[in-house]
Amino acid sequence: MAKPGPRKALRKQSRSDSTREQIVRAAIETLKRDGFAGTSARAIAATGGFNQALVFYHFGTVNELLLTALDRTSEERMARYREVVEGAASLGELVDAALRIYREDLESGHIKVLAEVIAGSSSVPGLGEQIVARMEPWVRFTEDTFHRVLAGSPFEGLIPPEQLARATVALYLGLEIITHLDGDRTHATQLFETAGRLATLVAPIFKSVGLQERRDS
């Protein structure tokens, strides 16, 4: 059962040019370009310009590598979400922030990576659960944001923030997947615009969102 390769805990360097790093980056790039089905050990190696056998030496299996790749982009995007959303002071700005994130996610290819891993999840037992686990921080983050927005409004206590958050994440995922399917982002963009208009209309019902910045971790 025990896989070969270096243990994560024992690694000395986490320099960005370590071989592991190169492999993870090549995996992400290949996922974006060729999709889950096209992301074989050989293809990843070709992308990164290293030997195919290294994938197995460092990660044991291709799937393990792909999960690591998903971790990587998820972390990076989460940091960005916090940054953008915490800068939003009003409901309208929040919708603007969401649009900005939507576009960035699309362009950075992050959602493509997510979608591809979701795509492949049915052929790999246990992968589905791990993907959901990685989406959970987004749910909690969105929930916190809605909690702030709803506080003091007539809707407080009427709409559970967690459910609103889960719906938002699902809507977001669905939108990105559909956009990514036909490559046409006009529908989604129009949606955000309408949401923006509605937000300014209902804004008086809500207090200003403010940036409740976290001072600690």
Add this chain to the structure above:
Amino acid sequence: MAKPGPRKALRKQSRSDSTREQIVRAAIETLKRDGFAGTSARAIAATGGFNQALVFYHFGTVNELLLTALDRTSEERMARYREVVEGAASLGELVDAALRIYREDLESGHIKVLAEVIAGSSSVPGLGEQIVARMEPWVRFTEDTFHRVLAGSPFEGLIPPEQLARATVALYLGLEIITHLDGDRTHATQLFETAGRLATLVAPIFKSVGLQERRDS
């Protein structure tokens, strides 16, 4: 370029036990059970108990068969959507109908088929567009429904039904995909329950939905 196999237009029978039919059903079953990656011509043939070469004789390529399979389930589900939604007379009943459809879609495996084909779409050029095209009828159907619901309410002219419909379809797709990922439908079910409660609250703003049954096709 010209593929072998019988031309669709020339087929005499569309009996449910024709070979084509058997193959399509076996493809759907295999997609549900093994996912896109596991749905090879050999696997489909094993599921249906026929010869692998028949897939290529009748459909030319595996992808062509999968598209046909998607067509099949899409048509079947669309018929069911009409049936259930047209029986809903109030906003609350509409939400109930949506919950019922959600559960049926999940259990029938239809969304699994859709999700799997979406999953594989990045490895097959042009597949994405064809999937989107097959979702378009759902958008129009949802749009019609919202049109009826919004008519006469204060929101008419404020919320474009088409955008609401696209958002709904995206939300629905996202919900099914996430549910399907972790196999836990409690979150989604709770969401529908909350939506139901909110619907009864806001119902007075809307007129009764009624069944505006179509008498023609």
Add this chain to the structure above:
DNA sequence: GTCTATACTTGGATAGAC
């Protein structure tokens, strides 16, 4: 840690007998 070479497996697709 990295490379070459290779064993093994699965899958798409076709030829040709029936």
Add this chain to the structure above:
DNA sequence: GTCTATCCAAGTATAGAC
């Protein structure tokens, strides 16, 4: 229209030299 047999390409994974 269906079957057997087969070719060929691509992928995972490992052994072993360096």
